[in-house]
Amino acid sequence: MANCIRCGRQLPPLTFGKKICQWCVQHEAAQRGEEGDDAIQPVMAAPWVRRQASVSLTQVILGANVAVFVAMTVATVMAGGAPGTAFPFPISVHFGANYGPLTLSGDWWRLLTYMFLHGDIWHIAFNMWCLWSLGGLCESLYGRWTYAAIYLITGVSGGLASVAWNPQVWSVGASGAIFGLAGALISSFYLGEFGIPRAVIQANLKSLLFFAGFNILFGISAIGDLFGIRVDNSAHIGGLLTGLILGALIALIAPDHDKPLPRVGILLFVVVLLAGSAVGVYRWRASEIHFGSAMDAQRSIDRMIVELQKKIQQNPQDASAHYSLAHAYFNNGQFPEGETELQRVLDLQPQNARARMDLGTVYLRQQQPKEAQAEFAKLVAQDPNNANGHFGLGVALADQNNHEAAVNEYQTALRLQPRATDVYYKMGISQVQLKQYDDAIASYLKERDRSGEDAELEDALADAYQAKGMQQQAQDARSKAAQLKGQNTD
DSSP: OOBOTTTOOBOOTTOTTOOSOHHHHHHHHHHTTSSOGGGSOOBOOOTTTSOOOSSOHHHHHHHHHHHHHHHHHHHHHHTTOOTTSOOOHHHHHHHTOBOHHHHTTTOTTHHHHGGGOOSSHHHHHHHHHHHHHHHHHHHHHHOHHHHHHHHHHHHHHHHHHHHHHOTTSOBOOSHHHHHHHHHHHHHHHHHOBOSSOHHHHHHHHHHHHHHHHHHHHHHHSSHHHHTTOOOOHHHHHHHHHHHHHHHHHHHHHOOOTTOHHHHHHHHHHHHHHHHHHHHHHHHHHGGGSOOOOHHHHHHOHHHHHHHHHHHHHHOTTOHHHHHHHHHHHHHTTOHHHHHHHHHHHHHHOTTOHHHHHHHHHHHHHTTOHHHHHHHHHHHHHHOTTOHHHHHHHHHHHHHTTOHHHHHHHHHHHHHHOTTOSSHHHHHHHHHHHTTOHHHHHHHHHHHHHHHOOOHHHHHHHHHHHHHHTOHHHHHHHHHHHHHHHHHHHO
């Protein structure tokens, strides 16, 4: 079957001799003023031909995200934390994280602020890379104010979906809004008319569909857990669906950037729908959570503990509330109380891998390696492919001087997660204890390749070189360690 030589559309069957489709005929006639614009679907301006301002809105949004990240890093360091690590719960809540007990008790502004916060350096790096790619295309297609509205509306929608799906889990990140941009572009490219060959649009559409599909599947799968990544798929899906709706309405009803009223009507219509959804989520979830003063809960982790304790009194079988209370205790330095709450989670949900992993880690921090070994052994018995579980079991065994068994567990963890960090370092320590100096040196060097230079790692490498009789290498490693320690004190 033949295709139109102008736009690439497929021609109807039995169209002998014709080379141009009816749409192109009507479009050209409309441009000549021979037919009204109603004869065809209005044309959207192709995103790559619109003139860009010197400073784009995408750059402004990206800068705002980076500025907030820097502020959170400073706050974390001032509170005694280390830069570059994941931000603790109290810091994220203070800066406006989306957390059900606070959002649904009156802090609705968190549905806006959460999209400018991120969990760590890798989180913001990936999101800003996606924003730079999709945001520029979206801003060029829709114009500044429509692009800003789509970004904010879909971000709020993603936050609302997150609260609805799991109100006890706090959420941060721009990914809900980014998925909203992808959804809007998908609808516009699929339903819109651009007056250019469809093949040009199809290439962009396929890339967007791959981006959305891959990331949704990544969130559904267990791959993220394997690498220690918690994906808020509910926010992704909420933003994506709202973006699809907005993009479809704009493409079909208000494609002309120079006629703002139809677009304003569409955006207001979606905002009203979103407000109605918020009321529905509140009525659904508010009855499950005991809310006190949201401001007090925000200012004091102690108050949050009280609120969660009241919730558990109302429903002692709520495993998610016990889990949230456990981490509230940990954030407050109350490790025995947190340990007790994790044990209650496991009583209610024996297969809860995250709670068992957390409990084993707490035992290690409290110098209880036998108890930690028991929890990690249960974890790997439930899931033999849990790399973190094997690593934790190796640490617990090493703390009891069972270094041969520890090395076996470290090797299993690396087989399951080859790019894991800190595992080679721990394995090197055990290999030194077993007098396997060549293996220990190789492990330390592999750890350096994965994690970069570190003073503690260089000291351990120097000890292994010294035990092996490699004096020059040992001296070089100690000099490197001293240099790194000097840099850390500057």
